[in-house]
Amino acid sequence: MTDIEELMAKHPELKFSFETMPNGLCGINVGNEIIINKNLNCQEQLQWLYEELEHHRLSVGDISDYQSGNNSHQEYIARKSAMQKCVPKSSLTKVLKIKPENDFEVADELGISIDYLHEVAKIYGFHFK
DSSP states (O other): OOHHHHHHHTOTTSEEEEEOOOTTOOEEEETTEEEEETTSOHHHHHHHHHHHHHHHHHOOSOOOOTTSHHHHHHHHHHHHHHHHHHSOHHHHHHHHHTOOSSHHHHHHHHTOOHHHHHHHHHHHTOOOO
């Protein structure tokens, strides 16, 4: 079972689908349905699945208008929580202890994209090149 399948299996109350989505849209949560862009690679799909699950758990109402301070705050809280679940600090610390030569090795070891690694690192206060 893949990481994506395992994560979905933990939430039988939700419906999951993978569909082609407009450019720039990677995932969305509507009621009890989570839709992930099927054109993303598996790493990105997993990352967005975590985020949409956290939106389902934490966000209230339609937060698609980021001009609202409350919506931006809800987006930040859900994203931060998703990143902490997808890449626990202990996992990042463990990889860093083996003294990788660069951040690409860290991302590869954690099974995440390099851009996602940089975002996660900021949350934990780590700095990568």
